[in-house]
Amino acid sequence: MNLFAEIRALVVASLDEMVAAGDLPSGVDFAAVAVEPPRDAAHGDMATNAAMVLAKPxxxxxxxxxxxxxxxxxxxGGITSAEVAGPGxxxxxxxxxxxQGVVRSALAEGRDFGRSDLGRGRKVNVEFVSANPxxxxxxxHTRGAVFGDALASLLDFAGHEVTRExxxxxxxxxxxxxxRSAYERYREACGLEPEIREGLYPGDYLIPVGEALKDKYGDSLLDKPEADWLADLRDFATAAMMQMIRDDLALLGVKMDVYSSEKALxxxxxxxxxxxxxxxxxxxYEGTLEPPKGKLPEDWEEREQTLFRSTAHGDDVDRPVKKSDGSWTYFAPDIAYHFDxxxxxFDQLIDILGADHGxxxxxxxAVVSALSDGKVPLEVKLIQLVKLFKNGEPFKMSKRAGTFVTLRDVVEQAGADVTRFVMLTRKNDAPLDFDFDKVLEQSKDNPVWYVQYAHARVSSVIRKAGEAGIAADDATLGQADLAKLSHDSELALARKIAEWPRLVEIAARGQEPHRVAFYLYELASDLHAHWNRGNDDTSLRFIQDGDAATSQAKIALARxxxxxxxxGLGILGVTPAEEMR
Structure with missing residues (x-):
């Protein structure tokens, strides 16, 4: 049930009637007509911009x-009053x-309440993380992983067929x-001093790889030239790193559908x-590029080379695909991968990349437009940086990684649920501060705790109902006399619940899963506020002593x-809390 969509359909039907009556000219497009919550709840339950967007045409x-x-x-259609405000x-x-009907629908549909057919089964490929192995x-990478996984879940919830890649x-x-870095750790495992020279990866994470190489090869590689072992160690170390990455993703609750290899191209x-x-x-075509302004990119050569005419598809400059020595540029395999x-x-491609790929x-x-004859749109979402803080200071580097804080560092200190929710409290292209002290505190200022606490409160109401002998299963609650929900505070909470299906579609259209996190915080705030009102007004409490029928109506609202x-937490990949510890 999408009450906002239903009222919008009623508005559009009324506009059609106005066209038929000659009050509006025929052929006017109603696509921009919207029905949404008013900015000020005192103004009404819903507002429409119909007159404003139709005035000019x-x-x-x-x-x-x-x-x-x-x-x-x-x-x-249940509209009790319609009032003109301001200019129209x-x-x-x-x-x-x-x-009250929204509450009943939420109970009947359960976790499917708010699901949409917006996507109409369109196949969407979401490629994310894609960290070098x-x-x-x-x-x-943690932020990109969380954003990509939540976006995929959101699109799925909104009716798309999604592949995570x-x-x-x-x-x-x-x-x-x-x-070469793994070879030095292999030498170390064989009792020699590793030579971690400049340009190699210094992290301790390669020590187990070196030990595994010793178990496999003994000391047989020590005296062999690089040409004899490079290919084998490359495959061995890459496989080990990809297993580490899979394990880290699993720690965060991310599971990919497809792993594609550049090497296989x-x-x-x-x-x-x-x-x-x-x-x-x-x-x-074969040609020579003009030298770009500013810093020269790595793939630029002042020589004739093979170029892709990307300016024909909206790019600023044509791009080299083959160097003058005949080798492929780094762009060439990306062309083949996107063509694949x-x-x-797929009906749509989404690439989630770091901010440095702008x-x-x-x-x-340009290349996806060309290869698909303009039929497959590509959206590129850039992930801005995360700044880590602890005890008011920037979080120090990880010795294990050598040069950076790892995903595992963050998850082991904050937990997967906290990490995921906090990473979605800002839009993907906005910088994000992750303060370990704040994300673990139990207060309204910690959004994940606040939302989890709201869900735990609902669960506690259900438990207490059982202890009081009040049937509180969804089927029974769905048959409750919801006319008993008449207080302004109760109806305000129901109105916020009614926004969920609309919010899902808005977030999916904009590919903005952070909107789900924002909405959940608002819903939790309304639930907590209503709960607190019950401290002063006992008639608002969810369980009314000696009145099972009224209790069931109020519990239905909480449920x-x-x-x-x-x-919503399911979309974000966060586990709903049944109780707070």
Missing amino acids: AGQPPRAIAEKLTARLQGR FLNLRLQPESW TGPMHVG YYINDGGAQVDVLA YGTGKIEGAIDRLRGMGLI KVTRG GYVKRLK AAGVVISA
Whole structure:
């Protein structure tokens, strides 16, 4: 049940009637007409911008449209009053039965309350994390992992068919550096002093890899030249790092559907095939680029080279795909990888990248546009930095990682639920401060604790009802006399619950899972406020001594709030708390 969608449909039907009556010109587009909660709850239950957005195309004053619309809406679909405000906004008030019906729907639909068919089964590929397999994931990867996983869950909840994918960057020079670093730890395992020279990975995480190499090879590699062991150690170390990454993701509650390998693109004709497809479109040519302003990128050469005409698809400059020496640039395998995703039949691609990839966005969008004939949109979400604090000071580096704080460091100190929720308290492209002291305190200022506490309170109401001999299962509560929910505080909480289906669609359209976290905090605030009012007004308490029927109606309201909190936390990947410890 989406009450806001139902009222919007009623508004649009009334506008259609106005067109038929000649009060509005035919052909006016109603797509921008919205029904939403008013900024000030004192103004009404819902508000519509219909008159404001239709005034210009209709060639009429907004108040004139609003007044005619008011006359048609009054008394229909549970609307008890419609009032014109300001230049032409229309404020609506609904009968209590409308909000009581939302509570009943939430109980009947359970965790599916708020699910949407917005996506209509469209296949979406969400590629996220994709950390180089050269060591443990750091805190930046943590934020990207949480955002990507929550976005995938949100899109699924909104009716999309979602695939979570990790792209293993195992085809570049960094995996050779990994192999050499692992070899030094192998030498250390054999009793020699490791030479962790500049350019190698210094972290302690490679010590177990070196020991595993000794178990496999003994000391047989010690006197062999690099050419004899580099390929084998590259594969061995990469596999070990990917297992570490999988374990870290599991610690955070993230499970990928697909792991794709960059290395698998080489020597298989996939890169050549993607480039040839672009060549057939006239988008590959031999040329020389003008030197860019500012710092020169790594792939720029003042020589003739093979270029992708990405400016034909919205980029600022054409991009090299092959160097003058005949080797592929780092962009070439990315072209092949995205072509592979296009050929797998996805309707939309989403790449979640670190903020340092901002300059890479336009070329990726251009190549996907070209390879899909403009049919498959690519959205690139950039993840801004996370700053860690503890005891008022920046959190110190991890010795195990060598140069950064790891995902495991964060989760082991804060817990997976806290980590996930806090990482979603800011939009992905805004910097985020993660203060270990604040995220673990039990106060209203800690959003995850506040939301968890709200769910735990609902669970405690259900337990206390059982102790009092009051049936409080969802089926029984769904049959309660909800007309007993008539107090302004009760109806206000029901109105907030009613916003959930609308919020899901807004968040899914904008690909903004942080909106779910914000909404849950607001819902928790309303539940806590209503609970506290019961301290002074006993008639608002969820359990009314000696009155099972009234208790069940009030418990139904609490349970409906709990259903929504549970569903929202499920999208965020956070476990609802049954009790606070």
